[in-house]
Amino acid sequence: MARFLANRLVAFLPVLLLVLLVVFAVSRLIPGDPAVTLLGPGATQGQIDALRAQLHLDEPAWxxxxSYLGGVLRGDLGSSLKTGAPVLTEIAGRLPATIELAVLAAILSVAVGVPVGVLSAVRANTAVDHAVRLVSLTGVSTPAFLLALVLQIVFGIVLGWLPISGRTSPYYFADAVTGSAVLDALLARDWESAWDAASHLILPxxxxxxxxxATLSRFVRDxxxxxMREDYVRTARAKGLPERSVIFTHALRNALxxxxxxxxxKFAELLGGAILTETVFAWPGVGRYMFDAIRNRDYPVVQGATLVxxxxxxxxxxxxDVVQGWLDPRIRGRLG
Incomplete structure (x- = not known):
C-alpha cells in the first residue's frame, strides 16, 4: 500500500504541471484587460500602462x-489583482464553507441514493422501480441553477421558510473554530445561531x-x-438465508x-463544480470566489483556485482507490 501511495503521489506531479500550464494559458484567453477592469472605463492609457507594468502584465507570457511556477513551488500562489490579498490566504478562508457544503451534500446523497437504489433493484420492473427511475432521471437532467432558482422562489419567497442567500444572518455570533458555522455555533451552545446556520445550508x-x-441511485440499482444474478447470491438463497441477509450482507457489499x-x-466534482450553486445562493466559498475572479480577470485567483x-x-x-481496496480483497492485493 505504501508503495502504491508513493507511486500515485509522484504521478500527480506532471498532472499538476499540466494543469498549471493549461489554466495559465486559458486564463489569458479571457476577453478583456485586467488593468482596464480594475481602473474602470475612465482610465487613461498612461494609467493603464503603469498598472500593467506594476502587475507585470507587460512581460512575455513565458x-x-x-515566475508563477516558481512562486507555486515556494508555496506562494500570488496576490489578487483586485484586492492585493494573498490568494492562498483568501482560498484558505473560503475553503471550509465549500467543504461543508460538499460534505453535507455527499452525506445526504448516500443516505438517499443508496437505499433508493437498493429498493429499486429489489422491486425491479414494478411501479416502485419505474417511479424511482423517473425521479432519478429528472434529478440527473435538471440543471443545478434552475433547481436552485425554483427552491429559492418556493421556500424562500412564496413560503418564507428558509433564507435564500448567504451563510449566516447578521445576528450570528459564534466564533470561528472548526470552519463549519453550524458546528461552531453548537460548540458555543448558541442554539439560535446554530439553527440560523443550518437553515442557510438546507437549500444549497x-x-x-x-x-x-439521482446518479448514485441509478448506479446502485444497476x-x-x-x-443478485451472481452465483454466490443464488448459493446464499439455496442455503435458506433470510432475504434481508442475502441483499444487505452478500449483494450490497459487492454492489457498492x-x-x-x-x-x-462526484464528491470531487462537488468541491470544484459548486460554482453556480455558490453564486446563486451567495455562498462565501471558493466557487463563488473563483466566479468573481473570472469576471474581474483576476488571473492569480483563477490559477490558484483551479490548482487547489x-x-x-x-x-x-x-x-x-484505498476504500475500494478495503472493500475488495482482489483490488487490495494489486495495491500492495
Missing amino acids: RQFF VLVLAAFLA SMLEA LPAVTVLGL FALLFMLVTLLV
Whole structure:
C-alpha cells in the first residue's frame, strides 16, 4: 500500500504541471484587460500602462508563467489583482464553507441514493422501480441553477421558510473554530445561531445533493441487479438465508464497489463544480470566489483556485482507490 501511495503521489506531479500550464494559458484567453477592469472605463492609457507594468502584465507570457511556477513551488500562489490579498490566504478562508457544503451534500446523497437504489433493484420492473427511475432521471437532467432558482422562489419567497442567500444572518455570533458555522455555533451552545446556520445550508445542500443522489441511485440499482444474478447470491438463497441477509450482507457489499467510485468522483466534482450553486445562493466559498475572479480577470485567483481544486480532486481519487481496496480483497492485493 505504501508503495502504491508513493507511486500515485509522484504521478500527480506532471498532472499538476499540466494543469498549471493549461489554466495559465486559458486564463489569458479571457476577453478583456485586467488593468482596464480594475481602473474602470475612465482610465487613461498612461494609467493603464503603469498598472500593467506594476502587475507585470507587460512581460512575455513565458516569463509570467515561470515566475508563477516558481512562486507555486515556494508555496506562494500570488496576490489578487483586485484586492492585493494573498490568494492562498483568501482560498484558505473560503475553503471550509465549500467543504461543508460538499460534505453535507455527499452525506445526504448516500443516505438517499443508496437505499433508493437498493429498493429499486429489489422491486425491479414494478411501479416502485419505474417511479424511482423517473425521479432519478429528472434529478440527473435538471440543471443545478434552475433547481436552485425554483427552491429559492418556493421556500424562500412564496413560503418564507428558509433564507435564500448567504451563510449566516447578521445576528450570528459564534466564533470561528472548526470552519463549519453550524458546528461552531453548537460548540458555543448558541442554539439560535446554530439553527440560523443550518437553515442557510438546507437549500444549497439540496441542490448539490439532488444530482448526486439521482446518479448514485441509478448506479446502485444497476450494480445490485448484476450482483443478485451472481452465483454466490443464488448459493446464499439455496442455503435458506433470510432475504434481508442475502441483499444487505452478500449483494450490497459487492454492489457498492462501483458506487464508491461514482461517489468519490462526484464528491470531487462537488468541491470544484459548486460554482453556480455558490453564486446563486451567495455562498462565501471558493466557487463563488473563483466566479468573481473570472469576471474581474483576476488571473492569480483563477490559477490558484483551479490548482487547489485539482489537488482536492487527486486526493479524493486516491482515497477512492484505498476504500475500494478495503472493500475488495482482489483490488487490495494489486495495491500492495
